[in-house]
Every structure is written in C-alpha cells, then in structure tokens.
Amino acid sequence: MHESQSQEKVTQNNISKIQVILERRLREASERDSFKSQLQGELTRACVEEVCIQEQFPLFPSLASAMPTQWTRTGLFSNIKKGERRILRSEVLEGRSDYRVRMSGEELDMYDNDVFLHAVQLAQGLSIGEPVYFERAAFLRAIGRGSDLSAESYCRLHESIERLASATIFVDANSSGETFRLIDKLKWGQENNYWIMIDPMIVSLFANSYLAFIDMEIRLRLKSPLAKYLQNYISGHSIGVHRVAWESLRRWSGSRGRARDFKTRALPPALNELEGVGIIERWGIKDEVVSWTRIAHARSKRRS
Structure with a gap:
C-alpha cells in the first residue's frame, strides 16, 4: 500500500x-x-x-499650376474652335505612341484647360477626399475672365466644370493602364458657391509623376488657344533648344484646319506670343520642323 x-x-x-x-x-x-x-x-x-x-496633392511653385508631363504631349485639352466640339466614345487622342490616351465624353478645349489648371491650384496640399471650395466670381477672376461676370459667363464656367466631371480618361502605357475622371464629384448651391472633389487617381498621379509647371500669371497674358497649348507643351520640356515636326504639333493640339494654314497663319503668331511673354526665344520654322529655345523662368535659379 x-x-x-x-x-x-x-x-x-x-x-x-x-x-x-x-x-x-x-x-x-x-x-x-x-x-x-x-x-x-x-x-x-x-x-x-x-x-x-x-496621396496628398503636391505644392507647386508660386503662381504656378501643373499637369503631368505626359499630358502636355497629347490632345487631352485641344485647340478646337467654337462649334467644333465632338462627343467622343473611348476615342484615342492624338499624342505620342508610348503614352496612349483614350477619352469618353465631350472634347475638352483650352478654356476647360484653364478651369482645370485653376482647380488644381486650389487643390494644393489637400489629401484624397478633401473638397475644394470656391466662389464662381473669384474663380473667373483667377482665370482672367473677371471683366465679364455676366450670366452667360457663369453658365460657360458651369458647363466647363460639368464637362470635366463627366469626361472619362483611359491611359494605356507600357503594358499597364488606368482610368479616371478629372473631377470626381461636383456640387453647387444658391449662394454661387461650388464644391468639387478631385478624382483620387488624379491626386495619386500628381503626387507620383513628373509634372510640368505652368506659370498662370504668364498664361493670363496669352490670347490664342494655340499659344496656351504650346505653353503646356513647352513647360513639359527642359530649358534649351527644342525641335519638333510642326505637323506633330498640329495633330497633338487638335488644330483641324489645313496643314498649310497651321504652318503659316496659326503657328507663327502663337510662337510670337510665347516669345513676347518670355517663355521662348529664337524660334523658327524650316521645312517640316519648328524650333525654339526655351528660356529659364525669371524666378528660377536653374539656367540650363
């Protein structure tokens, strides 16, 4: 036991x-x-x-707006005349072969480009989901339309914002792609105030892409839509001499007139405008090529 x-x-x-x-x-x-x-x-x-x-919208140099450099080499915003606007359905826009852009919606012109560029200015420093607020009269003054605050002018602004909100962009590049709207959401009230939200894809794109900075103070002094298109294009290139086929510029800018008229009547005055405001110098057109020298910005420390 x-x-x-x-x-x-x-x-x-x-x-x-x-x-x-x-x-x-x-x-x-x-x-x-x-x-x-x-x-x-x-x-x-x-x-x-x-x-x-x-995913925060980047800050730009003083008085500047911006677009991704690749956009400046496409017909996303075009030099189209009044009455020429078309309705697109997944149509490939003119541009370089290595960056294909398709679009559905109403064609966007250089007025729409001015509206988008200022909306982007107002969005600086905001994160995804943060809205942009503005009053329509102040917005028109900022894009150089402050001398005409008529009902017609307000209507034109509203229609432009709606075009930006309804356009769908498709980008195909290097076996990858993405789709987005330039403005994701839009709201307006009786007090002439607007509320817009930039598409999250745009915020991410601006935060992670090479940007072409566009001087909005100089832009207000440009008169022709073609000069504004060329300002975008030139802002996406480095300082110094640049050469390109003028026929490529005609196609990319959406100019639909005769090629000869573009070369002799439209392009020279636009280049003169850009030279007059100090963006380029020593421009010339010889045979099939147009050339110019891009000048460093007056406030830039970079000279080469």
Whole structure:
C-alpha cells in the first residue's frame, strides 16, 4: 500500500510539472501574440502615414499650376474652335505612341484647360477626399475672365466644370493602364458657391509623376488657344533648344484646319506670343520642323 501511495504522489508531481510548463508556454505564446499585434499595429500606422503623404496633392511653385508631363504631349485639352466640339466614345487622342490616351465624353478645349489648371491650384496640399471650395466670381477672376461676370459667363464656367466631371480618361502605357475622371464629384448651391472633389487617381498621379509647371500669371497674358497649348507643351520640356515636326504639333493640339494654314497663319503668331511673354526665344520654322529655345523662368535659379 505504501508503494502505491508513492507512485500516486510521483504521478501527481509529474502532472504538476507538466501544468507549470504548459502554463509557462501559454504565457510565452500570449506574449508573442501581443508583441506581434503591437508590431502589426505600428506597421499599419506607418503604412497609413506613408499613404497619406503619397496621396496628398503636391505644392507647386508660386503662381504656378501643373499637369503631368505626359499630358502636355497629347490632345487631352485641344485647340478646337467654337462649334467644333465632338462627343467622343473611348476615342484615342492624338499624342505620342508610348503614352496612349483614350477619352469618353465631350472634347475638352483650352478654356476647360484653364478651369482645370485653376482647380488644381486650389487643390494644393489637400489629401484624397478633401473638397475644394470656391466662389464662381473669384474663380473667373483667377482665370482672367473677371471683366465679364455676366450670366452667360457663369453658365460657360458651369458647363466647363460639368464637362470635366463627366469626361472619362483611359491611359494605356507600357503594358499597364488606368482610368479616371478629372473631377470626381461636383456640387453647387444658391449662394454661387461650388464644391468639387478631385478624382483620387488624379491626386495619386500628381503626387507620383513628373509634372510640368505652368506659370498662370504668364498664361493670363496669352490670347490664342494655340499659344496656351504650346505653353503646356513647352513647360513639359527642359530649358534649351527644342525641335519638333510642326505637323506633330498640329495633330497633338487638335488644330483641324489645313496643314498649310497651321504652318503659316496659326503657328507663327502663337510662337510670337510665347516669345513676347518670355517663355521662348529664337524660334523658327524650316521645312517640316519648328524650333525654339526655351528660356529659364525669371524666378528660377536653374539656367540650363
């Protein structure tokens, strides 16, 4: 009987040791899980902070707006005349072969471009989901239309904003692609105030792309739509001499007149405008090629 009690005691001791070991292992596992959760939380917070930084609309130089450089080499915003606007359905826009842009909606002209560029100015520093507020009279003054605050002028602005909100853009580049709207949401009220939200894809695109900075102070002094298109195009290139086939500019800019008229009647006055405001100098047209020298901005420290 004594031997039986001894064996029972040994068994109980072994069970107690196993329980102690098991409890220790469970505590260690719990601590590991807690530590793992803590690390995951820190990583999640870091990722959220990084995304917020990436998806914030960038800040531009003083008095400038911007467009992705690739956009300046397409017909996204075109030099079309009154009455020429077409309705597009997934139509490929004129542009370089390495960056194909398709669009559905009403064609966008250089007035629409002015409206978009100022909306982008107002969106600087905002994150995805943050709205842009503006009053329509102040908006018209900012894009150089402040001398005419008529009902017709307000209607033209509203129609332009609606075109930007309804246009759908498709981009195909290097076996990848994306689709977006220039303005994601739009709201307006009786007090002449507007509320717009830039498409999240646009915010991300501006935050992670090479941008062409467009001087809006100089833009207000340009009169012809073609000169404004060329300002976009030239702003997407480096300082110095540049050459391009004038026929390419005619197609990319959406100019639909005769090629000869573009070369002799439309292009020279537009280049003269750009030279007059200090964007280019020493321009010339020879045979099939137009050339110019892009000048460093007056406020830029970069001279080459």
